[in-house]
Amino acid sequence: MSTVIYQSPIFGPVHSRRLGVSLGINLLPGDGKVCSFDCVYCECGFNAPHRAHQPLPTCEEVCSKLEERLRDMTENGPKPDVLTFAGNGEPTVHPDFANIVKGVSALRDKYFPNAQLSILSNGTRVSNKDVRDALLMFDNAILKLDTVSADYINLVDQPCGHYCVEDQIHYFAELGKKIIIQTMFMKGVHEGKDVDNCREEYIQPWLDALVRINPRKVMIYTIDRETPSPLLEKATKEELDSIGERVRTLGIECSVSY
Ligand code: SF4
Numbered sequence: 603m604s605t606v607i608y609q610s611p612i613f614g615p616v617h618s619r620r621l622g623v624s625l626g627i628n629l630l631p632g633d634g635k636v637c638s639f640d641c642v643y644c645e646c647g648f649n650a651p652h653r654a655h656q657p658l659p660t661c662e663e664v665c666s667k668l669e670e671r672l673r674d675m676t677e678n679g680p681k682p683d684v685l686t687f688a689g690n691g692e693p694t695v696h697p698d699f700a701n702i703v704k705g706v707s708a709l710r711d712k713y714f715p716n717a718q719l720s721i722l723s724n725g726t727r728v729s730n731k732d733v734r735d736a737l738l739m740f741d742n743a744i745l746k747l748d749t750v751s752a753d754y755i756n757l758v759d760q761p762c763g764h765y766c767v768e769d770q771i772h773y774f775a776e777l778g779k780k781i782i783i784q785t786m787f788m789k790g791v792h793e794g795k796d797v798d799n800c801r802e803e804y805i806q807p808w809l810d811a812l813v814r815i816n817p818r819k820v821m822i823y824t825i826d827r828e829t830p831s832p833l834l835e836k837a838t839k840e841e842l843d844s845i846g847e848r849v850r851t852l853g854i855e856c857s858v859s860y
Pocket residue numbers: 637638639640641643644645646689690691692723724
C-alpha cells in the first residue's frame with residue numbers, strides 16, 4: 603500500500619474533508635509511526651514496519667518551526683482554517699504534550715487568531731489529567747470511538763497496551779460537550795473475521811454510549827485511501843447517512859464524510 607508518513611513537526615497545509623485548510627502539527631518523528639493503537643485501516647500503515655528511529659520533536663522545535671511557517675503564511679498565504687495536531691500516530695503520547703499545546707495556542711493567537719485549534723486523537727491517554735486539561739484548550743478535540751465492543755476494538759483498533767472501553771466512555775463523558783467523537787465505519791474482512799461495524803449489534807450500543815458521553819458533535823466517516831489490511835471496504839453512503847440520522851435524533855449534531 604502507499605503509506606502516508608508526514609513531515610515533522612509541521613506539514614501541509616492540506617485540504618481536509620472534515621476541517622478545511624489545515625496546517626498539520628506532527629508531534630511524532632518524521633521517519634515513522636508512534637501510536638498506542640495499530641488500526642487495520644491506518645493510512646500510516648501498521649506500526650511494526652514503520653517504526654520511527656528519530657527522536658520526538660521538542661517543544662522548542664515545534665514552536666519555532668510553526669512560527670516560521672505561520673509568518674510565511676501571513677505573507678504568502680494560504681490562510682489556515684485550522685491548526686491540527688495529527689500526523690504519524692497519536693499526539694498525546696508526547697511527554698511534553700501539554701506545554702506544546704500551550705505554545706501552539708499562543709502562536710495561533712498571535713498570527714491567525716480566527717484559526718481553530720484541532721486534534722485528531724485516539725483518546726487512549728484521556729485518563730491522564732494533564733492530557734485531559736490540555737484537550738480542553740482545543741476548539742475541536744476529536745476523539746476516536748469506533749465501537750463499544752471490546753472484541754471489535756481488539757480486532758480493528760488493536761490497542762498496544764491496556765485499553766478499557768468502559769473507562770474511555772467514562773472519561774469522554776467527563777469532557778462531554780467539550781469533545782467531538784469520531785467513528786470509522788467500514789466493512790470487509792481482517793484475519794478472516796468480518797469487520798462490518800454498520801451492523802445493528804454494533805450501532806445501538808454505540809448510540810447508547812453517545813447518549814452517555816453527550817459530545818458536542820459526532821463525525822462519522824469511512825475508508826478514503828488504501829489500507830494496510832487489504833480486504834477492508836468502504837461503508838456505503840446510505841449506511842452512513844442512516845447512522846448519521848440516528849445520531850441526530852438523539853439531539854447530537856453529526857457530520858458524515860463519504
Ligand atoms: S489511532 Fe490513528 S494513527 Fe493510530 S493506528 Fe489508528 S488510525 Fe493510525
